[in-house]
Amino acid sequence: MATVKSPLLSLPGAVPAEGADEGVAAHYGDIFREQRALADGKGLVDLSHRGVLTVTGDDRLSWLHLLVTQHVSELPAGEATDALILSAHGHIEHALYLVDDGETLWAHVEPGTRHAVTEYLDSMKFFYRVEVADRTDDFAMVFLPAGSIAEVPDGVVVRETPYGRDLFLPRADLDAYAAQNGPVAGILAYEALRVEDHRPRVGFETDHRTIPHELGLIGSAVHLQKGCYRGQETVARVENLGKPPRRLVFLHLDGSEVHLPPPGTPVRLASDGEDGRKLGFVTTSARHHELGPIALALVKRNVPVDAPLMAGDTAASQETVVEP
Known part of the structure; x- marks a missing residue:
């Protein structure tokens, strides 16, 4: 699959x-300066490698409502929301970041997923009055x-969120x-600030068996008072039992280490040492302009919330993102 390469x-x-x-820039020469500018509300981030999809037709909201985890059948024009597509077993497959402009439902999706999402949505059209289009080009x-x-x-269509605005900008104007x-x-x-805000990203904080409760997505991307959708049984069962197998945590990493622990690095109890039992893994790590090295990780639900951890050979203290 060809990468969408940014002119920037x-x-x-x-x-x-x-x-x-x-397809986009990792940085432009000064990572911390770029972070500080964003934290001060200045500048922009090129996310032009992300997929852009649209859904048109009179049934677009009622139809999508049947397929995703979010309540979108009555989504007001201009209001942003997030939604997930789950597998039949309730595992997260895709995330859609949505806004409707009154005539068209716009979504952006993770890089490399636009074809899969489009194909799935197309396969579910049946007799509904909808048209799905890949508008990434x-x-x-x-x-x-x-x-x-x-x-x-x-x-220009805009998604207004607590963290900023997502613009669906004509590519020729970038x-x-x-x-x-x-x-x-x-x-x-952008990623360092995302980690600071404890915001999970599908494909980063997820693997083949991640369920929404583990990432704290109930409410923001999953509505518990809506009709049936694929994977709902798992969501309802975990909600009623209150026992997701894993939970997302935020890690403050030892700043004396030169290298960040890469995604997949095992997380263990510090008291067990490097040979201890693996209790989770790092999902994203970053260097923050104020906090130093930080990370998100998925750990087993029963890991004590105040226990010092090790991410590989790097000492880490945890902050609770999802309650055990």
Whole structure:
């Protein structure tokens, strides 16, 4: 599958991102300066590698309501919401970040997933009056941080969230918009602030068996008072029993270590040492301009909330994101 490559990679100092975020810049020469600018409500982040989908037709909201975890049948125009597509066993497959403009439902999805999401939605159209379209070639996602005073061009669809604004910007306008509303921050700055905010990302904080309760997504992306959807039985069972097998935690990492523990690094109790039993794994790690090295991790539900941990050979203290 071809990577959507951003024209902003030609900007001075741009260092390409790797892995899932390939196609945009990891940074533009100063990761901490870029983080501080975003924290101050300045600049923007190029998220043009993300997929953009639209759903049109009179049945678009009532139809999608049957397929996702969120209550969207009466979604007001201009109101942003998040939704998940689950497997039949309740495991997270995809996340959709939604807004309806009154005529079209817009969504952005994780890089590399747009074809799979589009194919699934197309397969579920049946007799409903809906049309699903992949608009990634026409529109690029741009993030403006909370507090930004950057102007949004007329006609551009916006998702307003507590963390900032997601713009569905015409791809042909990306260069000019970045030049007028910079500085541009790389994806590493964006990710560091995401980790600070304890926000899980599908494909990063998830594996093949992750369920919504483990990441604290009940409410924000999963509505408990709605009709049937694929995987609902698992959501209801865990909600009633209150025992998800794992939970998301935030880690403050030992700042004396040169290297960050990469995703997949085993997490153990510090008292058990490096040979102790694996109790979880790092999902995302980052260097923060104020907090130093930080990470998110998935650990077993019964890990004591105040227990010192080890992420590989790096000491870590935890903050509770999801209650055990």
